[in-house]
Amino acid sequence: ANVCKTLIEGLRGYNIVIVSGLAMGIDSIVHKAALSSGLTTIAFPGSGLSWKTLYPAINRDLAKDILEKGGALFSEYTPETRGAIWTFPQRNRIVAGIADMIIIIEAQEKSGALITARLGTEYNKIVGAVPGSIYSNSSQGTNWLLRLGATPITSSGDILKELGRSEER
Numbered sequence: 114a115n116v117c118k119t120l121i122e123g124l125r126g127y128n129i130v131i132v133s134g135l136a137m138g139i140d141s142i143v144h145k146a147a148l149s150s151g152l153t154t155i156a157f158p159g160s161g162l163s164w165k166t167l168y169p170a171i172n173r174d175l176a177k178d179i180l181e182k183g184g185a186l187f188s189e190y191t192p193e194t195r196g197a198i199w200t201f202p203q204r205n206r207i208v209a210g211i212a213d214m215i216i217i218i219e220a221q222e223k224s225g226a227l228i229t230a231r232l233g234t235e236y237n238k239i240v241g242a243v244p245g246s247i248y249s250n251s252s253q254g255t256n257w258l259l260r261l262g263a264t265p266i267t268s269s270g271d272i273l274k275e276l277g278r279s280e281e282r
């Protein structure tokens with residue numbers, strides 16, 4: 114969580130839009146960090162956009178904050194579609210498609226984040242990963258991506274460099 118907040122805080126003042134899935138955990142942290150850093154954020158929930166079915170329900174206030182601060186919510190599903198085991202991996206292709214760079218901050222050995230990273234490579238996107246402890250389950254996926262050639266992300270400067278934006282401000 115701290116790594117995520119630090120990376121996004123370092124992007125403050127740049128015209129960068131943060132894209133994520135509105136899921137619990139790192140997605141929520143990403144969206145909140147973007148909002149607190151004054152960055153626009155776009156969420157792609159794995160459900161429809163009706164307030165009754167938006168998933169996860171715990172993030173409905175976060176979704177409202179995203180909209181109030183100029184961000185957006187997108188879904189390919191009908192408004193009343195409930196999140197299901199198949200909707201989340203399916204929406205990851207849209208997240209990977211819209212982003213210029215995919216950054217995996219934490220991922221277990223089998224996770225939706227790794228699906229997004231794989232799709233990012235198929236779409237010829239930059240894929241970055243934050244290195245983690247060899248003892249942490251949540252670093253198994255990121256360390257595996259690094260072994261496969263993902264760009265190591267250890268600072269906001271790494272992100273800006275990969276996006277060709279390090280000279281801006």
